[in-house]
Amino acid sequence: MKFKLKIWKQRDAHSRGSFVTYDLDGVAPEMSFIEMLTYLNETLIGKGDEPVTFEHDCHEGICGSCGMYINGYPHGPVKGLTTCLLSMRYFKDGETIVIEPWRAKPFPVIKDLMVDRTSFDKIQQAGGFISISVGAAPEANAIPVRKHSSDLAFDASVCIGCGACVAACKNASAMLFVSAKISQYALLPQGRPEGKDRVRAMIAEMDKQGFGSCSNTGACEAQCPKQIKLFNIARLNREYFKAY
Secondary structure (H helix, E strand, O other): OOEEEEEEEOOOOOOOOEEEEEEEOOOOOOOEHHHHHHHHHHHHHHOOOOOOOOOOOOOOOOOOOOOOEEOOEEOOOOOOOOHHHOEHHHOOOOOEEEEEOOOOOOOOEEEOOEEOOHHHHHHHHHHOOOOOOOOOOOOOOOOOOOHHHHHHHHHHHOOOOOOHHHHHOOOOEOHHHHHHHHHHHHOOHHHOOOHHHHHHHHHHHHHHOOOEOOOOOOHHHHHOOOOOOOHHHHHHHHHHHHOO
């Protein structure tokens, strides 16, 4: 397969960037998008050119580091997939693919397609934990939890913090990410003792980091690779109101 790749190149957060076009041939349909970019870099290095900087790690869709805009979609046009799991068979031979970094003030560009998502770490550090002594694994039935609540908590906990929700939102809001982290604790008895302090601290840190407000357009849910649901934001709002 052959592709024309229009890739955003930017030296750092303080430099002006621009698109650079690369023609790449010999791409196998079974390659992942990250493997295709690695192949591109091997080709560039072989010619003595500068490679494209991007981030990746697990290649299993659980670390969130591979995020990038692909043809206008965070992580690409296929719903429910991260960039590292996106196969090149989803693209047509000869297609032009436009690749950009996340576009949000709280996610400054480190270089090219790699952005700094430290702001998410700071939000989690502000309150995304419980301070009880865990000790040995407790008996599973020691604290009864309704199955519906445990299922919802698990669904929220699969958020990988990739930032696709922020990138998709016209306001660069982090509400879907924060609501997932709040929900996974608010739905379980272990998270309730610190619930009020948690939601106040995480919302305050989110605002401090410069994320925008939520206007419920739903773009975050539509582009989330783990399909975190929008109703988590309603739960976050309820928890926040109860905290005051």
